Amino acid sequence: MELTDDVITPEDMTIVDMNTAYLGVPTLLLMENAGRGITEAILENYPEPIAEKTIVLLAGLGNNGGDGLVAIRHLSHYGCKCLVILLGRPERMRSDLARTNWEILQKLPLSVKCMSLKDSSQLKEIEKEIMTADIIIDGILGTGIKGKIREPIMSTIKLINSASEKAFTAAIDVPTGLDPGTGKTQRPTVKANITVTFHKTKPGLIMKKNEKYTGKVIVKKIGIPWDAEYIAGPGDLSNVIKQRSPHSYKGNYGRILVIGGGKYYTGAPALSGVSALRTGADLVFVVTPAKIANSIRSFSPDIIVREIPGDVLSDEGISVIEEMLDQTTCLVIGPGLGLEKETMSTVLKILGIVKAKKVPTLVDADGLKAMSQQPTILEGLPAVLTPHAGEYRILTGKKLAPPENIEERMDEVMETAKELGVTILLKAHTDVISDGKNVKINRTGNPGMAVGGTGDVLTGIVGAFLSWGTPPFRAAVTGAFVNGVAGDLACVEKGYQLLASDLVEKIPDIIQPFENWRELYKSSLQWLRKLKR
Numbered sequence: 001m002e003l004t005d006d007v008i009t010p011e012d013m014t015i016v017d018m019n020t021a022y023l024g025v026p027t028l029l030l031m032e033n034a035g036r037g038i039t040e041a042i043l044e045n046y047p048e049p050i051a052e053k054t055i056v057l058l059a060g061l062g063n064n065g066g067d068g069l070v071a072i073r074h075l076s077h078y079g080c081k082c083l084v085i086l087l088g089r090p091e092r093m094r095s096d097l098a099r100t101n102w103e104i105l106q107k108l109p110l111s112v113k114c115m116s117l118k119d120s121s122q123l124k125e126i127e128k129e130i131m132t133a134d135i136i137i138d139g140i141l142g143t144g145i146k147g148k149i150r151e152p153i154m155s156t157i158k159l160i161n162s163a164s165e166k167a168f169t170a171a172i173d174v175p176t177g178l179d180p181g182t183g184k185t186q187r188p189t190v191k192a193n194i195t196v197t198f199h200k201t202k203p204g205l206i207m208k209k210n211e212k213y214t215g216k217v218i219v220k221k222i223g224i225p226w227d228a229e230y231i232a233g234p235g236d237l238s239n240v241i242k243q244r245s246p247h248s249y250k251g252n253y254g255r256i257l258v259i260g261g262g263k264y265y266t267g268a269p270a271l272s273g274v275s276a277l278r279t280g281a282d283l284v285f286v287v288t289p290a291k292i293a294n295s296i297r298s299f300s301p302d303i304i305v306r307e308i309p310g311d312v313l314s315d316e317g318i319s320v321i322e323e324m325l326d327q328t329t330c331l332v333i334g335p336g337l338g339l340e341k342e343t344m345s346t347v348l349k350i351l352g353i354v355k356a357k358k359v360p361t362l363v364d365a366d367g368l369k370a371m372s373q374q375p376t377i378l379e380g381l382p383a384v385l386t387p388h389a390g391e392y393r394i395l396t397g398k399k400l401a402p403p404e405n406i407e408e409r410m411d412e413v414m415e416t417a418k419e420l421g422v423t424i425l426l427k428a429h430t431d432v433i434s435d436g437k438n439v440k441i442n443r444t445g446n447p448g449m450a451v452g453g454t455g456d457v458l459t460g461i462v463g464a465f466l467s468w469g470t471p472p473f474r475a476a477v478t479g480a481f482v483n484g485v486a487g488d489l490a491c492v493e494k495g496y497q498l499l500a501s502d503l504v505e506k507i508p509d510i511i512q513p514f515e516n517w518r519e520l521y522k523s524s525l526q527w528l529r530k531l532k533r
Helices: 010-022 027-045 063-078 096-106 120-131 153-163 208-214 234-240 267-279 290-299 315-325 341-357 366-371 389-396 406-420 454-467 472-494 500-514 517-532
Strands: 054-059 081-086 112-116 135-139 168-172 194-198 216-220 255-259 283-289 304-308 330-333 361-363 383-385 423-426 431-434 439-442
Touching: 010 027, 010 234, 027 063, 027 096, 027 135, 027 168, 027 194, 027 216, 054 063, 054 120, 063 081, 063 096, 063 112, 063 135, 063 168, 081 096, 081 120, 096 112, 120 153, 135 153, 234 472, 255 267, 255 315, 255 454, 267 283, 267 290, 267 454, 267 500, 283 290, 283 315, 290 304, 304 315, 315 341, 330 341, 330 454, 341 361, 341 366, 361 366, 361 454, 366 389, 383 472, 389 406, 389 423, 406 423, 406 431, 406 439, 423 472, 431 472, 439 472, 454 472, 454 500, 472 500
Parallel strands: 054 081, 054 135, 081 112, 135 168, 168 194, 194 216, 255 283, 255 330, 283 304, 330 361, 361 383, 383 423
Antiparallel strands: 423 431, 431 439
């Protein structure tokens, strides 16, 4: 099934939600709009006036339940009898926003009755309420469904479906039990008359086989700006960060091979290597000419340096590189290589080997100039190219639209990425990233980052994400965002008098808040407030 402009994956929807908050639209406002949208959908589709009707909301402990709590507050204005059954203890509500709306309803005893189902022993208490309801609202799990349905949710779904002969059922975002991404259903899954989803529909909702569960699918706009789908933000970062197992061992989180350095440049590959380590890669190997190997070693004891003969990259180093590629989860090639003719031809030979071995690859700087001789050499490989405007012109022979014509640039980069079969991260005041199908921009960063070496830091960050198995487009978008924020944090401290190494030290400050997955959403907002200060 091919997705359209009107369909969004649950994964992308989570990113958009977080990036909307980053752009300044409060998530509490989106929840309010979602609740209002549910109310409108019920009023428009229930066959009778709802006055005097009994409405029962089954609410989960997350934001899906929170949307339902808002809807009940709105519906209570229409003279109906409203009951909220919270499936769990209020103190265990995962969402601060949902808890806020739960607490509001506690103060409205004249219009809304509330009860919480603390365990399965109380199922008998709610059975009569569900079976006699005129309208049932399913706000149990929504798009966050993971794993198998368990009690008391399983029995609650069965009660909802048993009542469906008499009651009108509205599912919030997705019927509980249906995976909105894959369309797979569990036993049991709520069978709804209508499903009210937000912003755009989800792939699982438009599959014909699921019509008996979704009923009529209604999409409600809730105030998410168009820009939130195209501007990089903390939502992109939260999607990429890997949760670390306590049983992990060295190499689980990336083994990166950096090929760089030449007779004139020693700092570039070292900066890329240290940046990758600061981002969270486990191991970084730098393959570099023997003449400059000790200079790179002196930069950091954390980088493992392998020497190849001579003072520039040449065919003499290919055997060493080919051997190391078998234990590499990402190759970075280009930083500081130089433009010697033998180096350029060797780069192309290495890229051919990489293509055959299917190693995720990032090509930067002088590596891009070598690629200009065979621009499609990495077509179909998980690969990221990171040119600035000048390198883009050398690589493609195309002149870009002026920086102020950002939408035109987005179209140009998207077209080129499609032609070359790779992801392109165009470095500029506003970065443009595309894999030929998707496109985003990144607006973090500042003029102080024009100093040499910041592009090498970006290379290391993106390389680390690639080494985790992150899809190239997501790795590039997130890398651009993190690199820019690192520059912004360094600028607050030091002004525009930046060194590339200043950015490296700020990387953990950006990534660390997102590593605790249970507090991910809360952390993103705290991180944003801290950054704004």
